[in-house]
Amino acid sequence: MSTKRLAATAVVSASVLVLSACGSGGPGGGGGDFSDGKVVLAVLNDQSGVYKDLSGPNSVKAVEMAVADFQEKYGEEAVVDEIEVVAADHQNKPDIANTKAQELYDREGADIILDVPTSSAALAVATQAKEKKKLFIDIGAGTTELTNGQCNKYTFHWAYDTYQLAQTTGTAVTEGGGKEWQIIYPDYAFGQDMDKSFTRAVEEAGGTVGDHIATPFPNDNFTTFLTKAASAEPDVIGTMQAGGDLINLVKQYNEGGYAADGIELAVGLMFITDIHSLGVEAFEGVQFAEAWYWNHDDENRAWADRFLEETGTRPSFAHAANYSAALQYLEAVQAEGTDDADTIVGNFEGKEINDVFLKNGTIRAEDHRVIHDVYLAKVKSPDQVTEDWDYEEIVSTIPAEEAFMPLDQSACSMGG
Amino acid sequence: MNEILQYTVQGLAAGSFYALAALGLAIIFGVLGVVNFAHGACYMLGAFAAAVLMDLVGLNFWLALIVVPVLMFFFGVLLERLLVSRLTALDPLYNFLLTFGLSLLLVDLVKREYGVSGQPYTRPEILGGQLTLGALRLPTYQVFVLVFSLLVCLGVWLLMTRTRIGMIVRASTEKSELTRALGIDVNRWVTPVFGFGIALAGLAGVLAAPFRAITADMGSSFIIILFAVVVIGGLGSIVGAVVAGFLVGLVEAFGQAYAPTLSQIVIFVLMAVVILIRPAGLFGREENA
Numbered sequence: 001m002s003t004k005r006l007a008a009t010a011v012v013s014a015s016v017l018v019l020s021a022c023g024s025g026g027p028g029g030g031g032g033d034f035s036d037g038k039v040v041l042a043v044l045n046d047q048s049g050v051y052k053d054l055s056g057p058n059s060v061k062a063v064e065m066a067v068a069d070f071q072e073k074y075g076e077e078a079v080v081d082e083i084e085v086v087a088a089d090h091q092n093k094p095d096i097a098n099t100k101a102q103e104l105y106d107r108e109g110a111d112i113i114l115d116v117p118t119s120s121a122a123l124a125v126a127t128q129a130k131e132k133k134k135l136f137i138d139i140g141a142g143t144t145e146l147t148n149g150q151c152n153k154y155t156f157h158w159a160y161d162t163y164q165l166a167q168t169t170g171t172a173v174t175e176g177g178g179k180e181w182q183i184i185y186p187d188y189a190f191g192q193d194m195d196k197s198f199t200r201a202v203e204e205a206g207g208t209v210g211d212h213i214a215t216p217f218p219n220d221n222f223t224t225f226l227t228k229a230a231s232a233e234p235d236v237i238g239t240m241q242a243g244g245d246l247i248n249l250v251k252q253y254n255e256g257g258y259a260a261d262g263i264e265l266a267v268g269l270m271f272i273t274d275i276h277s278l279g280v281e282a283f284e285g286v287q288f289a290e291a292w293y294w295n296h297d298d299e300n301r302a303w304a305d306r307f308l309e310e311t312g313t314r315p316s317f318a319h320a321a322n323y324s325a326a327l328q329y330l331e332a333v334q335a336e337g338t339d340d341a342d343t344i345v346g347n348f349e350g351k352e353i354n355d356v357f358l359k360n361g362t363i364r365a366e367d368h369r370v371i372h373d374v375y376l377a378k379v380k381s382p383d384q385v386t387e388d389w390d391y392e393e394i395v396s397t398i399p400a401e402e403a404f405m406p407l408d409q410s411a412c413s414m415g416g
Numbered sequence: 417m418n419e420i421l422q423y424t425v426q427g428l429a430a431g432s433f434y435a436l437a438a439l440g441l442a443i444i445f446g447v448l449g450v451v452n453f454a455h456g457a458c459y460m461l462g463a464f465a466a467a468v469l470m471d472l473v474g475l476n477f478w479l480a481l482i483v484v485p486v487l488m489f490f491f492g493v494l495l496e497r498l499l500v501s502r503l504t505a506l507d508p509l510y511n512f513l514l515t516f517g518l519s520l521l522l523v524d525l526v527k528r529e530y531g532v533s534g535q536p537y538t539r540p541e542i543l544g545g546q547l548t549l550g551a552l553r554l555p556t557y558q559v560f561v562l563v564f565s566l567l568v569c570l571g572v573w574l575l576m577t578r579t580r581i582g583m584i585v586r587a588s589t590e591k592s593e594l595t596r597a598l599g600i601d602v603n604r605w606v607t608p609v610f611g612f613g614i615a616l617a618g619l620a621g622v623l624a625a626p627f628r629a630i631t632a633d634m635g636s637s638f639i640i641i642l643f644a645v646v647v648i649g650g651l652g653s654i655v656g657a658v659v660a661g662f663l664v665g666l667v668e669a670f671g672q673a674y675a676p677t678l679s680q681i682v683i684f685v686l687m688a689v690v691i692l693i694r695p696a697g698l699f700g701r702e703e704n705a
Contacts, residue, residue: 046525050633053533187677215672216680218637220628221560223426223670231419247534247629255555255627257546278629279536 014405031176033313033338038082041067041111041326044092044100044125045140047089050243051117053317054271055140058311059115060087062319065310066326070334079337083330086110090121097121101128101136112137115322129154135341137325140318142190142269144197144405147369151412153345154206156368159321159357160291162190162197163405164374165269168289168398170201170238172376173266176287178236179207182229184249185240186217194240194268200239203205210234222249223256230258237392240268247278254282271316275379275391283379288378292317292357293392303356314389317357321382323355360400367412371400418551423669429558431665432565433459433620435658437638438645439572441617442657445646446589447609450500450511456639457519458614462488462621463630464526477540477626484622485615492614495555496607504606519635526632539626561623568619569658576654585609589652641668644687650700660698 041059046052057405067083086108090097097116102411104110105128105211113129116122117140129136130152137156138146146157174181181202185191191212199209212230213225229237237258241249246267253265270288274336294304303323312331332347333339349365361372377392385391437459452458469475475483495518501551503510510511538626543557554633576582587595596602628634645664649656671679690698 046529048532050532050631052527053531198505214677216677218633220634221430221668221672221682221687222425222638223430223555225470225676227419227422227426228673242631244534244629244631247631251627251629252555255544255557257553257555277533277536281538282536375430 004250011174011221015108022081027095033079033340035111035339038084038109038152039080039330039333039339040084040086040110040112040115041110041329042104042108043085043087043103043115043322044090044093044097044113045087045117047087051092051140053277053305054273054316055115055117056313057087058313058319059305059322060085061310062315062323063114063326064202065306066323066330070327070330072179074334080332080339088225090116090118092118092121094118094124097128098124098128098406099191101125102132105129105132105134114325115139115318117141117318119145122146126150126152126155133341135329135344137329138360139321139325143193145248145369147364147410147412149411151367151410151414153368153414154341156325156363156370158325158370159317160289160374161369161404162193164291164403165194165289166197167403168374168376168400169268169287170198171205172396173236173238173264174202174205174207174321175285178266180207180232180234181207181233181236181238181266182211182234183209183215183238183240184213184215184229186219186242186245187214188217190242191217198238198240198268209238215245218245220245220248222252225249226253226256226258230256230261230263233261234263234394236264236266238266238268242269243274246270247257247282250282250286259285267281272314272389272391273316276389280380280382280385280391284381286379287395288377288379290375290392290394291372292320293375293394294320295390295392295395296375299356319402320357322329324355327355328353328358362400364407366407366411366414368414369404369410371404372398374398374403417503419673421552422554423673424666425554425558425562427666427669428662428682429562429665430668432561433624433638433661434455434642434645434664435569436565436620436623437617437642438649438657439569439654440613440620441642441646442652442654443537443572443585444610444613444614445656446652447585448496448500448504448606449508450504450518450610451508452613453512453515453639454495454519454522455515455613455617455642456635457522458492458617458635458637459551459621459624459638460526460632461491462618463625463628463634464530464535464621465618466622466625467537467630468530470537471535476692477543477622480622480625481619484617488618489611489615491618492611495614500604500610519639523629523636524527530632532632534629537625537630543587545627557627561627563625571594572616573654573658575631581605581668583625632639641683644683646697648687648690650694650695650697653697653699655699656697656699 004257035133045055062087088100090100104342112135116125116138119141121139122138137158141157142162144161144163185195195212232239267288275283294300332344336343336347348363351363359373376395378395441455466480503635523531543560545556546553649660671682
C-alpha cells in the first residue's frame with residue numbers, strides 16, 4: 001500500500017487537480033512582486049454534479065487556454081514566468097465552497113478564484129475573498145447580491161445575473177405580446193430571486209404576473225404545476241427551473257400541448273448544454289437570455305473552434321467568460337507587474353474591455369458588476385440547424401447599460 | 417372538478433413509475449431479504465439504455481419496452497451471481513451497503529461517459545398529443561403510461577398468484593425453511609427473481625425516458641420516494657407496493673396542486689402516519705416488518 005496509492009486517493013477524494021502550465025524561461029522572473037514567485041489561478045466549480053457540463057472541467061480548460069494565449073502573446077516579455085492553474089470541486093455546497101476557498105487561498109497560494117456557480121456558494125467565497133484580501137471573479141452564479149448588499153472590494157461579477165436575465169427575457173417576451181404571466185420557480189435562493197426579478201421586469205414592461213408557483217428542488221414531476229398554471233389561461237408560463245429540472249418541465253410542457261393553446265413558455269436561465277441534451281425540437285421557438293453565443297460572429301467562432309479542439313465540445317457562455325476573466329486578470333498582472341490584489345483591483349475598476357466574451361464591457365468601479373452587451377436568443381427549429389451545436393438565433397442585442405441593474409438601484413457600498 | 421380529475425390522472429401516471437419500480441424492490445426484498453439501494457440507479461440505467469440504444473442502433477420505444485428489461489434482467493442476474501449472493505448469508509446491512517456503493521458507482525460511471533446534462537429521446541408520434549374526454553384533456557403519453565403499468569402490475573400479480581413459479585416464490589418468501597423441507601430448491605429461484613426485480617426498475621426507466629430528464633442523477637431522488645412507497649405498502653408486499661405506489665403518486669399530485677411547497681413532505685408525513693398506525697405497512701404482516 002504505497003504512498004502512491006495514498007496520494008492517488010487523496011487527489012481523487014479532494015477532486016483537486018493541479019495542472020501546471022510551463023513557463024518558457026525557467027525560474028528567472030523577479031519573485032519580489034509576486035507572492036511565491038508565481039501566479040496561481042484557481043477554478044472552483046462543480047466538477048461532478050448538475051453544473052458540470054455547462055462549466056465544470058471545461059472551464060478549467062478555458063482558463064488554461066487563457067494562460068497559453070497570455071504566454072504566447074508576451075513570451076519573454078511576460079512579467080511572470082510561472083503561471084499555475086488549479087481546480088477544485090465545491091459540489092454546489094456553500095460549506096464546501098467556503099472550506100475549498102480557504103484552502104485555495106492559503107495552501108495552494110491562489111491569487112484569484114474563478115467561476116463558482118450556485119449563488120449560496122458564490123456568496124461564501126466572496127466572504128472569504130474579502131477576509132483574505134484576495135481576488136474573486138464570479139462567473140457561474142446568478143445572484144445580484146454579489147454586487148449589491150454583499151458586495152466587497154475583492155469580488156467581481158463577470159457574466160450574468162438574475163436582474164439581467166429578467167431584463168432580457170421578461171421585458172422582451174412581455175413587449176412581444178405575452179402580457180399575462182404565471183411563474184413557476186424552484187423554492188430556493190436562486191428561484192426566489194428570479195421570481196422577484198422577472199415579476200419586476202414583466203410589470204415594468206406593462207404585463208401582469210398571476211400566480212407565483214413554488215416547486216420543490218430537485219423535482220422530476222411538474223405536470224400538476226403546469227396544469228395549475230395553465231388553468232389561469234395565461235399568455236406565458238415563465239419557468240425559473242434549471243438543469244435537469246428544466247428538462248423535466250419542458251418535456252412535460254410539450255406533452256401537455258400548452259403551446260397549441262397559445263400558452264408560451266419563457267425560460268429564465270438556460271444554457272446551450274440544455275438545448276444540446278434535449279434536442280432543438282423540444283425547445284423550438286423558446287426565447288431566452290444569452291450572455292454569449294459561440295456562433296454569433298467570426299471572433300466567437302474562431303475561439304469556439306479552438307475550444308472544440310481542446311475539449312471536443314462547443315463552449316457555453318460560462319466557458320467563454322472564464323477564459324475572458326482569466327485573460328483580463330493576466331493582462332492586469334502584466335500591466336501592473338504584480339499579483340498584489342489591491343493593485344489589480346485598482347487596475348480593474350472602471351476599465352473598459354472588449355474581448356471575445358466581453359463586448360462593450362466595463363468593470364463598474366462602484367459595485368464591480370461587469371456590464372457588457374447581452375442577447376435575446378431564440379432556439380432554432382430542427383430544419384434551421386446546419387451543424388452540431390448550431391441551435392440559437394440571436395434575436396436582438398441588449399446594450400450593456402440597459403441590460404444590467406442601474407447603479408442607483410444597487411445597494412452596494414464598498415467597505416473595503 | 418375538471419382539474420381534480422386531471423390531477424388524479426397525473427397523480428396516477430406519476431404513481432405508475434413508483435408502482436413498477438417498487439414492485440421490483442418488494443419482490444427482491446421478499447425473496448432475498450435484500451434492500452436494493454441500487455434500484456434508483458437501475459431505473460436510471462433503464463432510461464439510459466433506451467436513449468443510448470436509440471442513438472446507436474435506432475431501437476424504437478416499443479422495442480425498448482421489451483429489449484431493455486431483458487438486458488436489465490441479465491444485468492440483475494450478473495449482479496446477483498457476482499456480488500449480492502456472496503453477502504446474503506451475512507447481516508442484511510452488508511447487502512444494503514453493497515447496493516448503496518453500487519448505485520454510487522453506476523451513477524458516476526454514467527456521468528463519466530455521458531456527462532450530467534442528459535440525453536435526448538423521441539417517443540413515437542402516436543403517443544404524442546392529447547386525449548380529449550369532454551372537458552377533460554390529458555397528454556396521451558400519461559394515459560399510456562398509466563394503462564401500461566396497470567397491465568404489467570396485473571400481469572405480475574397473476575404470475576405470483578396463479579402460476580406454480582409464483583407459488584414457489586411466494587412460499588419461499590413467507591416460509592423459506594418450510595418450502596425447503598418440502599423439497600423445493602428455493603435457491604434456484606433467487607437469481608431470476610433478483611433479475612426480474614431489476615428488469616422492472618429498468619422498465620420504469622424506459623417509460624420515464626420520453627417524459628422525464630434522462631440524467632445520471634434521475635434515480636437519486638427517485639429511490640428515496642421509492643423507499644417511502646415500500647414502507648407504506650409493507651416491506652415485501654407485492655400488492656402493497658403497487659397500491660402504495662399509486663397512492664404516493666396521488667398524494668404528490670394533490671400536494672403539488674394545493675400545497676406546492678409541502679408536496680414532498682406530505683409523502684413522508686403519510687409514511688410516518690402509516691408506520692405509527694400500522695408498523696408493518698398497509699399490506700405488510702408483522703413478521704415481515
